[in-house]
Amino acid sequence: MLTLAETPPGAVVRVIEIMGGRGMRLRLMRMGLNLGDLVKVLSSGPLRGPVYLENLSTGVKLALGRGVASKVLVEPQ
Template identity: 45%
Template sequence: MKTLVNIDNGKKVRILKISGGRGVRQHLQCLGLHVGDIVTLKKSSFLGGPVLLEVNGYDVAIGKGVASKIEVEEVE
């Protein structure tokens, strides 16, 4: 299982599953992140900072804890 925190910068991934409670899923939906979406990981810090994603042409920052609940697969 790969999550957003296990992906290298610059990779495109498809969201397979969002774990966590209803609040987490609702928060991510408000940011435009849904199961099946393809997003690009722009920046991930090893020191626990936020993860920066490009979603539908917009930059979105989420915390490492939330990013660890998003299962993904790399796409070409």
């Protein structure tokens, strides 16, 4: 297991857990990121920049701050 923040650009992964409170999970759901979704990391900003990804399950593209991305556990596909 690794986090979205650790996932290299181009990798396709499945979201398996969101390590945060109910508010964080709801916020990510509203943004279009849910448990079980297949996502592709498009790019990862240098140093502490955001992680850009595409939800392959829904087609939604989004950017997550590195702190939030570090709380999303994923598994390679």
